[in-house]
Amino acid sequence: MSKILITGSAGFIGFHLVSRFLEEGGYEIVGLDVINDYYDVNLKYARLAQHGIAKEVILSHHLIQSETYPNYRFIQADLSEHDFIVAFMLQEKFDYVVNLAAQAGVRYSIDNPRAYTKSNIDGFLSILEGCRHSKVKHLVYASTSSVYGLNEEMPLSEKQPTQHPMSLYAATKKANEMMAHTYSHLFGLPTTGLRFFTVYGPWGRPDMALFLFTEAILQGKPIKVFNYGKMIRDFTYVGDIVESVKRLTIKPAQPDAAWNARQPAADASPAPYRIFNIGNSAPVQLDAYIAAVETALGKPAIRQLLDMQPGDVPATHADTQSLESWVNFKPQTSVEEGVRRFVEWYREFYEKVGVKG
Template sequence: MKYLITGTAGFIGFHLAHLLLERGDFVVGIDNINDYYDVNLKFARLSESGIDKEKIQDHQPVSSSRFEKYTFVKMDLADKSAMMALFEKEKFDVVINLAAQAGVRYSLINPTAYIDTNVSGFVNILEACRAYPVKHLVYASSSSVYGANTSMPFSTSDNVDHPLSLYAASKKSNELMAHTYSHLFNIPTTGLRFFTVYGPWGRPDMALFLFIEAISKDEPIQVFNHGKMKRDFTYVGDIVEGIKRVADTVPAGSPEWSGDDPDPGSSYAPYKVYNIGNSNPVELMDYIGALEKALGKVAKKEMLPLQAGDVPATFADVTDLMRDTGYKPDTSVETGVAKFVEWYRAFYKK
C-alpha cells in the first residue's frame, strides 16, 4: 500500500510514518515545516526518519537513508497546484491527513492560520482525493469539537455544534466537509477525534513539555483551573496503532442510519468518526505527580483560572473504535510520562 501522510515533521505524523514503514508500506510524507514551534525539533524528527535537512527544498522529493520506502516532500496543503501534481504522480492508496495548525490558545491570537491550513488546506486534500480517487481518507479531528458539551463520556453520537475555540470549529468543519465529499463523490472518509496526545518527540507547546521545561529550570508550572482539570491523556504509541487500524477499516456506510434520527458519527455514506482516547480521565494534579515521580523532583505550582477556549474535562467513549478495530488505547499515564522523560533527557542531554 502507498500512503500519503501529511505532517510527517510533526509529532503524530512522525510516529505514524515509522509504524507504517516498519510494517512494509510505502510512505510519502509532506510538511511545510512552519515555525509555529521550534523548527529544529521538526528537522530532528525528519533526521531520525533518515531525511537529510540539507537536501530539503520546496516540492522536491527527498529519499530516506533509513527507510527505503519513505520519501519526504516539503509542501504546504494550501498550495493546491502542488498537491494536485503530487496526487497525479504518486497514485496514493490511502491518505492520512495529520497536518494542521494546532493549539486552542494560539487560535485566539492568529485565527487566520487555522483557516488557511485546517479549512483551505483540507479542501485541497478533498479535491485531490476526488480527482485522483483513493481507497480511504483518514483525517485528524479533535476532542475539542465537544466544546460546551458536559455529558461524559464524550460520544461520537453527541451533538457537537457548540465549539469554544476557532481551532475546534475548524476541526468540526473538517468533519462536515468530509461528509459532503463522501456523499457526493463516494470517497470513504474517517475522522479521528484525538484526546490529549503526549509522549516522546512531542510538541513544545503542550503541557508535558512546558511542565518539564519549567521544573528543570526550577520555575513554577502554570496549573490552570486551579488544578481542577481532567484529561483523557493518550500515549502517542497507542494513537498511531489506532490510526493504523482505522486506516485498514474502510467505512462502507450504515444501512441502519436514518435521517429521521441522524447519528452524527456515522452515515448512509461511506463516512465515520471515531474517538481515540485512553477512556480513563486523569486528574491534572495526578498527571503532574507522575511527572514529578519520573523526574525525582517536586514542581513549584502557580494556580491560575481556566483559560479562554479551554474545557475542564475530557473523556472519550471508544466503544465504536473497539468494536470496529478490536483496539483500545491502554498505556498508563505513569508509563507514558516516564517514556517521555527518558526521551527528553536523552534528546536535550539533560
C-alpha cells in the same frame, strides 16, 4: 504494496505514524510537511532525520528519498497550495491518505485566526480534491476532542452533538468533519475522522503541557497550573494513537445500512463516512498528571495556580466503544508509564543536542 501519503510527517503524531508503518514494512510511504515555525523547527528536522531525511537535502516541492528506508520519501509543501497539492496527488496515485497536517493549538487560535483557516480549511480542501480526483481508497484525517465544546455529558460519545465549539481551532476541525461528509456523500470517497484526546509522549510538541512541565521543573521554575489543577483530561499516549490510526487507515469507512434519516446518527452515514474517538478512556485530574511528572523526574514542581484559560474545557473523557468494535483495539497505556517514557526521551534528546534538561 499499498502507497500511503501521511501529511504532517514532521509533526508529533505524523512522525510516530510514519515510524509505525516503516517498522511494520510492506508499505510505500510518502511524508509531507510544510515545516513552519509554530514551534522549534530543529525538533521537526530532528524527527525527519530519524527517518533518514537530512535537513540539508530538503528542497521545497521536491521528493527526497530517505537514506535509511528505501520505501520512504518526503516532500516539503504547503497544503494551501491547492493546484500543486492536487497535481501531486494525481501524479503519485496514493491508495490511502492520512491527513495530520494542521495548525494546532487551542490558545494560539485566539490571536492568530487566519493561520487556522489557511491550514485547516484551505489545506483540507486541497486534500479532499486530491483524494477525489485520484480515486483514493480511504482518507483518514485528524479531528479533535475539542469539537465537543460546551458539551459536559461524560463520557463524550461520537453520537453526541458538536454544535458548540469554544475555539476557532475546534471550529475548523468541526468544519473538516462536515467537509469530509460532503465528499463522502457526493463522490463516494471513504473518509474517517479521528477525534484525538490530549495526546502526549516522546517527541511531543514544546507548547504542550507535558513538555512545559518537564522543562520548568528541571530548571526549578514554576509551572502554570490552570483551573487550579482541577481540570480533568483523557490523556492518551501517542503509541496508542498511532496503533489506532494504523488499523483505521487500512479499514476504509463503509456506508451504514441502518442509518435512519429521521433519527440521524452523528457518527455514521449512508455515505462511506465514520467518526471515531481515540482516547484512553481513563481520565485523570491535572494534579495527578503533574504528580506523574514529578515522580518520573524525581523532583517536585513549583505550582503557580491560575484560573481557567479562554477556550479550555473543564473535562474530557472519551467513549471509545466504537473504536474498539471497529478495529479491535483499545488505548490503555497508563499516565505513569507514558510520562516515564516521555521524560526518558526528553533527557536523552536534550543531552545529545546540548540543551538544558
